[in-house]
Amino acid sequence: MKIFDQYQTMVSQAIEQYKFTNGPSELYEPINYIISHGGKRLRPMMVLMACDIFGGDMKKVLKPALAIEFFHNFTLIHDDIMDEAPLRRNQPTIHTLHGINTGILSGDALMIKAYQFFEDLEPELFKKCIQIFSETGALLCEGQQMDMNFESRANVSYRDYMLMITYKTGVLSAAALKIGALIAGTSEEQAQLLYNFGLHTGIAFQIMDDYLDVFGKQEQFGKKHAGDIFENKKTILYLIALKFANEEEQKELNFWYSKKTDNIDKIYGVEKIFRRIKVDEKVQRLIHRHNEKGQNYLKKIDLPIEKKQPFIALTNYLLKRDS
Amino acid sequence: MKIFDQYQTMVSQAIEQYKFTNGPSELYEPINYIISHGGKRLRPMMVLMACDIFGGDMKKVLKPALAIEFFHNFTLIHDDIMDEAPLRRNQPTIHTLHGINTGILSGDALMIKAYQFFEDLEPELFKKCIQIFSETGALLCEGQQMDMNFESRANVSYRDYMLMITYKTGVLSAAALKIGALIAGTSEEQAQLLYNFGLHTGIAFQIMDDYLDVFGKQEQFGKKHAGDIFENKKTILYLIALKFANEEEQKELNFWYSKKTDNIDKIYGVEKIFRRIKVDEKVQRLIHRHNEKGQNYLKKIDLPIEKKQPFIALTNYLLKRDS
Numbered sequence: 001m002k003i004f005d006q007y008q009t010m011v012s013q014a015i016e017q018y019k020f021t022n023g024p025s026e027l028y029e030p031i032n033y034i035i036s037h038g039g040k041r042l043r044p045m046m047v048l049m050a051c052d053i054f055g056g057d058m059k060k061v062l063k064p065a066l067a068i069e070f071f072h073n074f075t076l077i078h079d080d081i082m083d084e085a086p087l088r089r090n091q092p093t094i095h096t097l098h099g100i101n102t103g104i105l106s107g108d109a110l111m112i113k114a115y116q117f118f119e120d121l122e123p124e125l126f127k128k129c130i131q132i133f134s135e136t137g138a139l140l141c142e143g144q145q146m147d148m149n150f151e152s153r154a155n156v157s158y159r160d161y162m163l164m165i166t167y168k169t170g171v172l173s174a175a176a177l178k179i180g181a182l183i184a185g186t187s188e189e190q191a192q193l194l195y196n197f198g199l200h201t202g203i204a205f206q207i208m209d210d211y212l213d214v215f216g217k218q219e220q221f222g223k224k225h226a227g228d229i230f231e232n233k234k235t236i237l238y239l240i241a242l243k244f245a246n247e248e249e250q251k252e253l254n255f256w257y258s259k260k261t262d263n264i265d266k267i268y269g270v271e272k273i274f275r276r277i278k279v280d281e282k283v284q285r286l287i288h289r290h291n292e293k294g295q296n297y298l299k300k301i302d303l304p305i306e307k308k309q310p311f312i313a314l315t316n317y318l319l320k321r322d323s
Numbered sequence: 324m325k326i327f328d329q330y331q332t333m334v335s336q337a338i339e340q341y342k343f344t345n346g347p348s349e350l351y352e353p354i355n356y357i358i359s360h361g362g363k364r365l366r367p368m369m370v371l372m373a374c375d376i377f378g379g380d381m382k383k384v385l386k387p388a389l390a391i392e393f394f395h396n397f398t399l400i401h402d403d404i405m406d407e408a409p410l411r412r413n414q415p416t417i418h419t420l421h422g423i424n425t426g427i428l429s430g431d432a433l434m435i436k437a438y439q440f441f442e443d444l445e446p447e448l449f450k451k452c453i454q455i456f457s458e459t460g461a462l463l464c465e466g467q468q469m470d471m472n473f474e475s476r477a478n479v480s481y482r483d484y485m486l487m488i489t490y491k492t493g494v495l496s497a498a499a500l501k502i503g504a505l506i507a508g509t510s511e512e513q514a515q516l517l518y519n520f521g522l523h524t525g526i527a528f529q530i531m532d533d534y535l536d537v538f539g540k541q542e543q544f545g546k547k548h549a550g551d552i553f554e555n556k557k558t559i560l561y562l563i564a565l566k567f568a569n570e571e572e573q574k575e576l577n578f579w580y581s582k583k584t585d586n587i588d589k590i591y592g593v594e595k596i597f598r599r600i601k602v603d604e605k606v607q608r609l610i611h612r613h614n615e616k617g618q619n620y621l622k623k624i625d626l627p628i629e630k631k632q633p634f635i636a637l638t639n640y641l642l643k644r645d646s
Contacts, residue, residue: 023465024465024468024469024472026468026471026472027464027465027468078427078428078431081423081424081427082423082424082427082428100404100405100423101404101405101471104401104404104405104427105401105405105464105467105468105471107431108401108430108431108434108460108464109461109464109465111431111434111435112434112457112460112461112464113461115438115453115457115460116454116457116458116461119450119454119457123446123447123449123450124446126446126449126450126453127442127446127449127450130438130449130453131439131442134435134438134439134442135439137431137435138432138435138436138439141350141428141431141432141435142346142347142350142432144428145347145349145350145428146347148349148424148428149347149349
């Protein structure tokens, strides 16, 4: 989207500018590889946007924006090892190319480098940002652990799930916005409003991802239709279905989710229950609720409405997907 | 040693006090496990000692001391995965007990928690400490990568090796001392002298470890005699031997170090060359040189000699081992 182009360009240029050129190359080349292969780079963009709407110094916020992107990529490197994922962004993952040891160590180094990218800030601001950064990092680890726990746990509550996606997806976007706002020199209160906007928008985005897995237009989404059902993932769709299912439907859901199979009957069976229970509508309502919460926080921010346009555009971009 | 008892007690109590009690337990229990199983806890003790000799507030330095210990343990958790080590301090390693995924993630969380343990410091001091901490962390990763590279590299230079052990062993002890001194409110210059003392003492300690592997009294050292030779590790002993070996000896060394074997002839063969070349004397001189460098830095510190006694005692404890 045009409104984002300037920020995206800034992020790309900064990534190019701050490539790691020191050795050992076995450690830093994999880092350059994953960072340069991009992805949407939404999080660093959000840091820049947040700083910009509060009239901050864009030069000052560039390295902290990269810090957020580095941190995100550090979690991807380690998550890909844990998930045994062969591909990321259509490229071989680092541990696939260089082995698990390099994956672990490159991830570690990238995390530490992320911390270093705040060091140009003055001490007061440095401390504020690092505190948010560490708190966010700890929550991300907790979210990842919860996600792994769910795989082997029979009963995952709706509350557990919401907490997991809040930690795994919501907090880093929220932190990106808050850090950007603080670097612009805004008040803690205003920055927190933007944080809360980011948190709920991030949650809505993640629920949307679950939704699109089953109800999206697959040809654009680029993923296997209903991959989460095949994988027995306890997504919000499954949890809502289980909650509203009658005894017979519960039995059928439990039956399908207890076996790993590529049998297409599984998808038909599960989706029939999803439709009967109107899971799609219920999930859409949930997305709407979090989106609305997010927008309400955005409204409370003490800035003219036209300043907030980039964030409204961002929300639309994230949540008006149909695939 | 008696002089260290008070510090050791403080460290133990702090570890007990700051145990992780929040969830998910699958993430934090392994952390509590490795932290509570101790080891020598030299690094946090060094933070306390450094603060103490400069008359600092011991309450203020306690959590930063734990940060150093946490960081050290984070590296151990990840290194043990990379080395496929089944045991650490005679206890099963975390990845052995809980799998590689838990090892990776617990290590990550522990690193982040380490950063958080500086947060009680005022912004100026916080920033100084975090900068040292991150710089040290990055060097540790680089040292670990160099160490892994050496395994498959035919020619490792003396300089490469010294850099590797400086990064892997020297910098964290040095950083521990500097951070303790800075928290006590001493000048950058004085803190740096203590850093340099720690760096060279740490290097001497690591070379001593290599030395004792072959020339130590094995019954106390608790390790397999000449384990490094069995493992073809390119230690300083090997590098010095190779440097001073004649053509025939070089051939024999290359022969033995190109094969993994438990054949006792290998040890006899290699040790004979080591003795002929007087590797033991040469390595002792190297240890002595770094120890002396360290002591010279210690001397330059602007404190009465009796204040420095704990560090002289520490050096003796570390370097006067015969096993």
